[in-house]
Structures are given as structure tokens and as C-alpha cells.
Amino acid sequence: MSDATTVTPSNTSGGQTIRPDEAAHFGKLAKDWWDPKGSSAMLHRLNPVRLGFLREAIDLHWGGEIEARRPLAGKSALDVGCGAGLLCEPLARLGADVTGVDAAPENTAAAALHAEGAGLHIRYMAGEIGDLDIGRFDLVTAMEVIEHVADKRAFVAALAARLAPDGLMVLSTPNRTPQSRVLMIGAAEGFGLIPKGTHHWDDFITPEELGELLAEAGLTMGEPRGIAFRPDKGLHLSADLSLNYVVTARPV
Incomplete structure (x- = not known):
């Protein structure tokens, strides 16, 4: 079963990162989040690419066996900006004890409902990541999130504060280039591949x-x-960083 949890705020926040208008925008998409042909269709296409990178990073970081089905068994994972759980559920199936945090309560409610239907135990909560007293995690992810926050420095600091000393962080985000302006906003939003705004x-x-x-x-x-x-490969990992990129980060 899923586990939507209310937690007590801590006093560790260095700055507010949630933009209410952004949270409202994505909250309106909650009911369609798991529809591969709905408003989040692009995320469904992107998710296997992100998971491919993530699986390789996990194996390299912890020296796991490539063939292992549950490389995160015994480890904790935090997905920030989790939406309705598109990444949380695969992380749970890889063996992790997963917590998902999102700015929109509508999203975490949809995520909890979907996880329950899938028989997965995932803790979901809505709120400011810097204000949640949730401890540290072996794996911290924030996919397509940092471009939506109000204070990027405070957001990264909050992510770092949630990462265990020997942990792994993975982030993905669009790059600020002329190509991304034309394709990700002009074309993708213009042709309805991504919701406008x-x-x-x-x-x-x-x-x-x-x-x-x-x-x-x-x-x-x-x-x-x-x-x-x-067109012939769809979305894929590449040396070309002009549209979007994914990175790992580790404590110094």
C-alpha cells in the first residue's frame, strides 16, 4: 500500500522554493498524470531514458551487479517534485524505501492512489522540501524540477541536506540554449506536446x-x-546537451 504522510515542519529551510502558480499549474494535471496519451505524455516518453541513466549511475555508485533486479534493496530514496509518482514507483520496484515530495497536494494524492492500486508502499507528502523533517536518504532525485523553483540555490541546498554522506543525487533539467527555446517552448508547447505555460x-x-x-x-x-x-530514435541519451541533460552529484 501507499502511505500519504503528514510530517512536522523543521526549521532548516534556507529559502522558499515553491512558486504557487507553478504548483497550481501542475496540480491541475494530476488526474491525467498516469495517462500515457494525456497531458503528461512527454514525461512518459522521457521516463525510460531517465531510468536508463539512473540505473547505470546506481550500479556505478554502489558497485552493484548489472543483472540485479533490486539494486536499491536496503536503501532509501527521495524523489523531489515527484508529481504523481512516475519515478517513485520504478524506484520502489528497484527495492528502495521511497519517499515522494511535491509542491501540489493534488499530485501526491494522485500518486498515493496509484501506488496503492499497484500494491506499492510509498510515502508521499506535499510541501516545501526545506521545511520537511524527513531525515537523509541514500538516493535523492529531482527530475525536471529545478527549472520550476523560485530559489534555485535554496533548492539545491535543501536537496544536499537530505542526502546521506555517501549518497547519490541525480538531477535532470532543460538547458538554457537557443535550441531549447525554439524546440521545448516554441514547438513542444505550440503543437500541444507539452501543456502551455x-x-x-x-x-x-x-x-x-x-x-x-x-x-x-x-x-x-x-x-x-x-x-x-x-525522429528515428525518439528521446535518447546523447552527448548533445542543447535541449536537456541529466547529471549525478555526490558529496565532496
Whole structure:
């Protein structure tokens, strides 16, 4: 079963990261989140690519067996900006004790309901990540999230504060390039592949900028991998960072 939990706020927040308008935008999408042909269709296409990168990073970080079905058994995982649980559920199936946090209560409610139907025990909660007294985790993920937060420095610091000393962090986000402006906003939102208003190009962050924020938080960023698109391959991992990229980070 899933476990939607209310927790007591702590006093560790260095700054508020939630934008109410962003939370409201994604909250309105909650009912369609698990529909692979609905408003979150692009996330369904993106998720296998992110999971491929994540699985490799997990195996390299903990020295696991590539063939192991549950490489996260005995480990805890936190997914921040979890939406309705598209990443939380695969992490649970990989063996992790999973917590999902999102800014929109509508999303965590939908996530809890879906996890319960799938027979998965996942703790979900809504709120400001820096205000939640939830301890530390072996794995912390934030996929397609940092471009939506109000205070990126405070957000990265809050993620770092939730990471265990020998833990692994994985983040993905659009890059701020002319290509991403044309394709991810102009084309993707213009043709209805992504709901209008999902992205604001000025909020995209470059790998160099993200690396600096991670360093300030006491983390070392790994080599970024691009998430690119080709008509014959669809979304795939690539050396091309111009649209979107995914990175690991570890405590120094």
C-alpha cells in the first residue's frame, strides 16, 4: 500500500522554493498524470531514458551487479517534485524505501492512489522540501524540477541536506540554449506536446550554473549527459546537451 504522510515542519529551510502558480499549474494535471496519451505524455516518453541513466549511475555508485533486479534493496530514496509518482514507483520496484515530495497536494494524492492500486508502499507528502523533517536518504532525485523553483540555490541546498554522506543525487533539467527555446517552448508547447505555460525559458539552467550551485552545497557534479531527440530514435541519451541533460552529484 501507499502511505500519504503528514510530517512536522523543521526549521532548516534556507529559502522558499515553491512558486504557487507553478504548483497550481501542475496540480491541475494530476488526474491525467498516469495517462500515457494525456497531458503528461512527454514525461512518459522521457521516463525510460531517465531510468536508463539512473540505473547505470546506481550500479556505478554502489558497485552493484548489472543483472540485479533490486539494486536499491536496503536503501532509501527521495524523489523531489515527484508529481504523481512516475519515478517513485520504478524506484520502489528497484527495492528502495521511497519517499515522494511535491509542491501540489493534488499530485501526491494522485500518486498515493496509484501506488496503492499497484500494491506499492510509498510515502508521499506535499510541501516545501526545506521545511520537511524527513531525515537523509541514500538516493535523492529531482527530475525536471529545478527549472520550476523560485530559489534555485535554496533548492539545491535543501536537496544536499537530505542526502546521506555517501549518497547519490541525480538531477535532470532543460538547458538554457537557443535550441531549447525554439524546440521545448516554441514547438513542444505550440503543437500541444507539452501543456502551455509549463516552461519559462529564462528559468532554465545551464550545466555550468548547476555545477556551481552544487559545489556551493558541498557536492561534486558528474559529467552531464544530454537527453536529445531524433525522429528515428525518439528521446535518447546523447552527448548533445542543447535541449536537456541529466547529471549525478555526490558529496565532496
